[in-house]
Amino acid sequence: MTSVGSSRPAGNLPGELTSFVGRRRETAHAARLVRRARLLTLTGVAGVGKTRLALRVAAHVREAFPDGVWLVELAALTKDTLLVPTVANVLGIQNRLTVASMDALTDHLAAKQLLLVLDNCEHLVDASAVLASRLLAAAARLRILATSRQALGTTGEHLLEVPPLPLPDPGQPVSPRAGARGEAVRLFVARAALARPGFTVDADNRATITRICHRLDGIPLAIELAAQRVRAMPVTKILLGLDDYLEFLAAGSRIATPRLRTLRATIAWSYGLCTRQEQQLWARASVFAGGFDLDAAETVCSGAGIAKRDVFDLVAGLVDKSILTRTHDDTDTPARYQMLEAIRHYGHEQLVESGRLTAMQARHRDHYRFQAARAEQEWLGPNELPSFARLRREHPNLRAALEFCLTEPGQALTGLEIAAAMWHYWVRSCTHVEGRYWLDRAMALAPEPSPQLVTALKTGSWLALLQADLAAARSLLERARVLARRLGDELATAYTTLGFGVVAFFQDDLHRAVTLLENALAHHRALDDPVGVWLALIYLTMTTAVLGEPDRAVAFGEQCLALCDSRGASSSRTYALWVLSLGWWLSGDRQQAHRLIRDGLPATRHIDDRWVLAHHLETLAFIAEADDQHARAARLLGAAHSVWRSTGTPPSGPRYLALFHNRCEHQVRTVLGDQQFTAAFQHGTRLTPDQAVDYALDDDGDTSHHPLLRPKREG
Structure with a gap:
C-alpha cells in the first residue's frame, strides 16, 4: 500500500x-512568524525582493505543512472576480458550481494544514483581504503568507517590511571585511559573475561597487540590473551612467518615494542601454500576461521595425540584460520568458507612449484566438x-485577450469566439465558473444573432x-436551437439535441434521454462530427447503464x-474506458471492468482531470466491495470523496x-463496523490525487490474494 507520505511533496x-x-x-524572523501567525504580509517597495524572500521562507517551513505549500501568483490578474477561481485552480479545486466558489474553497481547506502564498496582492488588496479573512476563519490550520506593497488591513494580520539590502557604512573606509558584510555588494558581485564569468571584487573596484550599491539604495532588482552591465562596461562607467540617470529623472519624477525613483531610474537606464529593437521588443512584450514562449514573441512582437527572424536574438539579448527571465521545466514544452512586474510596467509605459498599445493588444488577441481555435480542433x-x-x-494570456475584447469597443464578437472555442478547456479543467463569467459578459455585449x-x-x-444549473442550461439550449435553425446551422442543431438529452439524463428522465441522445448520435454521424459522436456515446453508455441495460451500455462504450x-485520442480515451468499465461491472464481469479502469488510471496523472479520476476511484470501490475487499473499498471511497469535494460535486x-455509492457504502459499513469503516475511509481522504492513483493501482494493499483471481460473487 502506498503510504500517505510516499509521493512527492505537495x-x-x-x-x-x-x-x-x-x-x-x-528569513529566520519571517519563518518564526509564519509558524506563529495565521496571516503574515511582507510589504515593501517594488523591486525590494518581497517575492524572493517569501519563496525562501516558504521553502524553509515546508516540512511544517503536510498538505503542502502553494504559490498563487496574482500579478497577471486584472479582476477581483477571478481571485477565488485562481486560488482554487492552483489548489486543484476544480469547482463545478455556479455559485459558492468561496464555499468550495473553504470546504476544501477546512481540515488542511497548508501554507498559501499570495504573491503581489497590491492591485487586488481589498479582495485579497476578504479572501484571507474567509479562508482563515474556515480553516484553523491554514497559514497565509502574502506579499504586497501595502498591508491587506485585515484582522490578525502581522506585517514585516522587507528593507533594502544592508550596505557598508559609507562613512567608514571600504575594507574587504566591510564589503563582504554588505549584502548589497555581495549580490552585485554574484550577479556580475554570472554576467561575466571570472568577475571578482578586488581592491581596485571595491569602492566603486560599494558606491553603485549605495546609489541604488540597496534595492535588489536595481542592483541586479546594474550588475548585468559588467558584460559591456567597467564598473566606473556603470556608476557614471547611474549618476546621470538618477539626477535626470529625480527632478521631474512624479513618484513620491526616493527608492521608487531609484528603481525607476535604474530600469530607465537599462532601457536606455538597450538597442532600439530591444527597446521595442521590451515594450511590445509587456502585453503578455504570465509569460510567453518564443513562438508567441515572434508572432506578436514582430513587424513594424522588427523582422520575425530577429526576434530570437532580441529575446536572447534581453535575457542577457536580465530584462527577461528564461524558465524551462523537464518536459518537452518550449522555454518560457517572463518579466518582473516592475520591468513589465515600465515597458507598458513605453508602449503607451509609442501609441501602439491597442495595435499590440490586437496582435496578442489574434495569437491567442488562434491558440484557442487550434486546441478546439485538436480535441x-x-x-x-x-x-x-x-x-x-x-x-x-487568454484572460488578457478576453479582457481586451470585452473592454475595447467593437471587439465583443471576437471575445465570444474565443470564450466559446475554449469549450473543452473549460470543461476538462473544471473552470466552469470562469468560462460562464466570460461567456455571459460577451453574450451581453454581442447579443445580435451570429454564428459566434x-x-x-x-x-x-x-x-x-x-x-447542475438545469434551468439555465435549458434556457440557453432553447435560444441556441432557435438561432441554429434560423441560421441553418445543422451542427449546432445536433448539439442542442444532444444537450437536451443530457438535461433529461440529469433529470432522471432516462428513456427520453436515450431517444434524444440516439437522435443526436445519428445527426452527428451524418455530419461527420467525431466530437459530437464521442459525447453522444459517452452519455448513451451512462444512461443505459443507469437504466439497467448493461449489454447496451457495453455496446455503446465499446464504440x-x-x-x-x-x-x-489518449485523453478522451480515459472517459471511454470509465463508461465502458461501468457497463462491464453492471453486467457482472468485474475482471474486465477492473482491467479497463487500471488501463485508464495512469493517464489521469497527465491530464489532471479530477472529474474522471473520481469516477475511476468510485467504480474501483464498487468492484472491491464485490470482491470482499471491504477495507480497500472504504479507502477508495474515502479517496473518491476527497476528489469529488475538490470538483465541487457532492461527496457521494x-x-x-x-x-x-450508497449501496456500496452500506455493505462495507455493515461488514467492517462503523469504527473500522471510518478509520479506513479517513485514511483514503488523506491521500493526494497522486497517492490515490498509486493506491488504486496497488492490488496487494489489503490482501495477499489478487482480487481478480477470486471467484466472482454475483450481486
Whole structure:
C-alpha cells in the first residue's frame, strides 16, 4: 500500500534560478512568524525582493505543512472576480458550481494544514483581504503568507517590511571585511559573475561597487540590473551612467518615494542601454500576461521595425540584460520568458507612449484566438493532451485577450469566439465558473444573432449542465436551437439535441434521454462530427447503464473506445474506458471492468482531470466491495470523496452514481463496523490525487490474494 507520505511533496514552489544572497535575519524572523501567525504580509517597495524572500521562507517551513505549500501568483490578474477561481485552480479545486466558489474553497481547506502564498496582492488588496479573512476563519490550520506593497488591513494580520539590502557604512573606509558584510555588494558581485564569468571584487573596484550599491539604495532588482552591465562596461562607467540617470529623472519624477525613483531610474537606464529593437521588443512584450514562449514573441512582437527572424536574438539579448527571465521545466514544452512586474510596467509605459498599445493588444488577441481555435480542433485527436497543457500554460494570456475584447469597443464578437472555442478547456479543467463569467459578459455585449453567438450559447449551456444549473442550461439550449435553425446551422442543431438529452439524463428522465441522445448520435454521424459522436456515446453508455441495460451500455462504450483509439485520442480515451468499465461491472464481469479502469488510471496523472479520476476511484470501490475487499473499498471511497469535494460535486458523487455509492457504502459499513469503516475511509481522504492513483493501482494493499483471481460473487 502506498503510504500517505510516499509521493512527492505537495505544493508548487518553483526552484531557484539564481543563488539567494543574504536575508538570513529576515528569513529566520519571517519563518518564526509564519509558524506563529495565521496571516503574515511582507510589504515593501517594488523591486525590494518581497517575492524572493517569501519563496525562501516558504521553502524553509515546508516540512511544517503536510498538505503542502502553494504559490498563487496574482500579478497577471486584472479582476477581483477571478481571485477565488485562481486560488482554487492552483489548489486543484476544480469547482463545478455556479455559485459558492468561496464555499468550495473553504470546504476544501477546512481540515488542511497548508501554507498559501499570495504573491503581489497590491492591485487586488481589498479582495485579497476578504479572501484571507474567509479562508482563515474556515480553516484553523491554514497559514497565509502574502506579499504586497501595502498591508491587506485585515484582522490578525502581522506585517514585516522587507528593507533594502544592508550596505557598508559609507562613512567608514571600504575594507574587504566591510564589503563582504554588505549584502548589497555581495549580490552585485554574484550577479556580475554570472554576467561575466571570472568577475571578482578586488581592491581596485571595491569602492566603486560599494558606491553603485549605495546609489541604488540597496534595492535588489536595481542592483541586479546594474550588475548585468559588467558584460559591456567597467564598473566606473556603470556608476557614471547611474549618476546621470538618477539626477535626470529625480527632478521631474512624479513618484513620491526616493527608492521608487531609484528603481525607476535604474530600469530607465537599462532601457536606455538597450538597442532600439530591444527597446521595442521590451515594450511590445509587456502585453503578455504570465509569460510567453518564443513562438508567441515572434508572432506578436514582430513587424513594424522588427523582422520575425530577429526576434530570437532580441529575446536572447534581453535575457542577457536580465530584462527577461528564461524558465524551462523537464518536459518537452518550449522555454518560457517572463518579466518582473516592475520591468513589465515600465515597458507598458513605453508602449503607451509609442501609441501602439491597442495595435499590440490586437496582435496578442489574434495569437491567442488562434491558440484557442487550434486546441478546439485538436480535441479527440493525437494532440489533444499537449493542446490542453498549452492552454493551461497560456490561461493568463487568454484572460488578457478576453479582457481586451470585452473592454475595447467593437471587439465583443471576437471575445465570444474565443470564450466559446475554449469549450473543452473549460470543461476538462473544471473552470466552469470562469468560462460562464466570460461567456455571459460577451453574450451581453454581442447579443445580435451570429454564428459566434450560437456557438457561445451551446458552450454556455454545456457548462451550466455540468454545474447542475438545469434551468439555465435549458434556457440557453432553447435560444441556441432557435438561432441554429434560423441560421441553418445543422451542427449546432445536433448539439442542442444532444444537450437536451443530457438535461433529461440529469433529470432522471432516462428513456427520453436515450431517444434524444440516439437522435443526436445519428445527426452527428451524418455530419461527420467525431466530437459530437464521442459525447453522444459517452452519455448513451451512462444512461443505459443507469437504466439497467448493461449489454447496451457495453455496446455503446465499446464504440466510444474504438472511436478514441482510431483517432489516437489518449485523453478522451480515459472517459471511454470509465463508461465502458461501468457497463462491464453492471453486467457482472468485474475482471474486465477492473482491467479497463487500471488501463485508464495512469493517464489521469497527465491530464489532471479530477472529474474522471473520481469516477475511476468510485467504480474501483464498487468492484472491491464485490470482491470482499471491504477495507480497500472504504479507502477508495474515502479517496473518491476527497476528489469529488475538490470538483465541487457532492461527496457521494453525481446523482447517477448515488444509488451504487450508497449501496456500496452500506455493505462495507455493515461488514467492517462503523469504527473500522471510518478509520479506513479517513485514511483514503488523506491521500493526494497522486497517492490515490498509486493506491488504486496497488492490488496487494489489503490482501495477499489478487482480487481478480477470486471467484466472482454475483450481486
